Amino acid sequence: MAIQFACPGCQQPIEVDDTWAQRQVACPYCRRTITAPAASTIEPGALHQASPLREVTASTASPAPPGWATGPSEGSTAGRGVATAALALALAALALCVASKILIRTHLPEIQPMLESVEPGTDILTMQKKWIEHFESQGGIPGWMIALPWMLLGSFCLWLPGLICAILGVRHPAGRNRAVAALVLCAIVPVLTCCIM
Numbered sequence: 001m002a003i004q005f006a007c008p009g010c011q012q013p014i015e016v017d018d019t020w021a022q023r024q025v026a027c028p029y030c031r032r033t034i035t036a037p038a039a040s041t042i043e044p045g046a047l048h049q050a051s052p053l054r055e056v057t058a059s060t061a062s063p064a065p066p067g068w069a070t071g072p073s074e075g076s077t078a079g080r081g082v083a084t085a086a087l088a089l090a091l092a093a094l095a096l097c098v099a100s101k102i103l104i105r106t107h108l109p110e111i112q113p114m115l116e117s118v119e120p121g122t123d124i125l126t127m128q129k130k131w132i133e134h135f136e137s138q139g140g141i142p143g144w145m146i147a148l149p150w151m152l153l154g155s156f157c158l159w160l161p162g163l164i165c166a167i168l169g170v171r172h173p174a175g176r177n178r179a180v181a182a183l184v185l186c187a188i189v190p191v192l193t194c195c196i197m
């Protein structure tokens with residue numbers, strides 16, 4: 001059986017299932033946390049279902065789980081979260097990309113003769129073999145050369161989810177600026193990566 005009562009915060013008539021009697025619920029109108037009475041205090045009329053409290057507490061911490069109805073405040077919280085995640089991922093991807101570029105610039109004198117030693121039409125495997133021989137003659141493959149492909153891979157692994165989050169975030173009004181900034185950063189990363197090559 002349902003309990004009907006007026007929200008003490010906004011006075012709107014609301015209804016909860018009797019399993020929520022004397023427990024905390026969220027008002028669907030003002031989103032205030034209120035305690036449902038043990039029994040109905042008003043006559044049934046045009047009533048709206050009050051949402052269980054856990055829906056509200058969950059939505060303030062993280063996006064509402066699927067299946068839960070999302071109100072405007074929950075949607076904006078999720079939108080802002082997605083936009084922030086997009087910006088953080090895009091910034092991290094860009095940072096790794098810039099770091100790779102700096103690494104290549106610093107070691108350009110070592111890379112240049114390697115690139116020049118490759119005759120046109122040489123396949124990748126022969127090229128790799130030649131380079132490995134070159135480094136072995138100099139006492140092993142340097143750490144930066146091992147780190148470089150991992151940095152580029154890491155940059156891509158951050159960039160892709162960042163781009164997806166940015167596209168999702170742009171659809172929410174809350175945090176749209178952040179999502180647009182993330183999109184711009186996501187556009188810079190591939191351009192920068194191509195300039196490295």
Ligand SMILES: [Zn+2]
Pocket residue numbers: 007008009010011012027028029030031032
């Ligand atoms: Zn209310």
